[in-house]
Amino acid sequence: MFENALKKRLREGKTAFGAFSVIPSPETVEILGIAGFDFVILDTEHGPASHETLQELVRAAESRSLTPIVRVADSRPSTVLRALDVGAQGIQVPQVTSLEEARSVVAGSKYHPLGRRGLAIPRSGDYGAVPTETYFRKSNEETLIVVQCESLEGLKALDEVLTEPQIDVVFFGPFDMSQSLAMPGQVHHERVEEASREVLRLARKHGKAAGTFLLDGEEAQRRAEEGFQYIAISLDATLLFQACRRELVRARESRCPEE
Template structure:
């Protein structure tokens, strides 16, 4: 006998219920074990990255399953704003997406369309085959899917900051996630995420999102910077990464048994 299945909460559900900025951790190791460890650490959300990490469909599926029993929201970033890749991620059961390198309203609209079934969008229909609908065990999934999915796009170029208002006006878009590293590079100060011009651009984007009634997130591995953006109204902040934490901790441990001085690593990526 089958039982009624309902979709898990997505990022926008968690944001609606929150009375504080949500802190999240990147999971870049492509390891379900590490994803589960991070999911149980007390973060509000885990960011499974497929742009700069060796994550593929099988790895992402295993990580979604590994973190499901924990009170944490999985968020996934594909490598590119592509409807085929986005369709595959959605069919895996990804319900919260952050789409990278979106610089204008047209690209934002394409990201939203890739997450919606026709007639509103272009997502291919395969619910009987897909974990997203729990193989058609979720009642009326095809007509309800849009409301269960969170779509965010990344603001990570000077052009995107210039176009942020038009991007935020995109129908069906839930919010933005700001990437200071690529933003710094596009502004000619690569590696300087805390450069005053970069910080100003981040704050401008957060302010625009709040004025538009949409969510704003940002990446900030530096503790003080993360707190600054939270105080400025950022709804969710990526505050660290599994691989970075492991790198810094192993370096510190090795240095404690060495006479050689340790060169400090950047606090952000």
């Protein structure tokens, strides 16, 4: 039975740094933990991991004190259930655009009386070692719910969406928002920045943590200073590429004999 260190950190008003993971490798997830990240978002929306592999990625995160969050592909209760049953300590749902959808996410993530998540004794319940009443209660207390706001439709509905009390974090998606604003990829355009500020404002209004995605540590620092708490710095594949490319460029710039 897990205790969610990330949820505790956010409730204390602290900033947490994580990264997305799309490489279906437990070793890669472990490296993120060793590097010092607070959480990892295991991405099943865009990543190729199978459900069986997802369970191993969750185990790898736990082994390095890295809170495992799963970004699901959709908000269906069956999708949410499968991610939580393998041990995800939180669920992150893309493109939430209505209060009805937010309530559906909560219903699929929480047990009675907060929801109607399917009853079982899965890995997340220590396979029955924990008394069922304790497991259901602790799961309701510790599971983190993150909804993404990444379109104009979602932004217009956000004030209402955040009235759902079981939502913990609203996550601003700058790339999809830029596309919704008909300027795909221009994530630093003033209109995208304006949307980011509005998400942060509404999060504060409703007592939620605000999250966002960015590509480097310098911007992460800036967003933290603005008030974002749940900050995803790039993704494992991009971080690996950048490290490889940087060292290769350094090597080729050295005074090596020409081949």
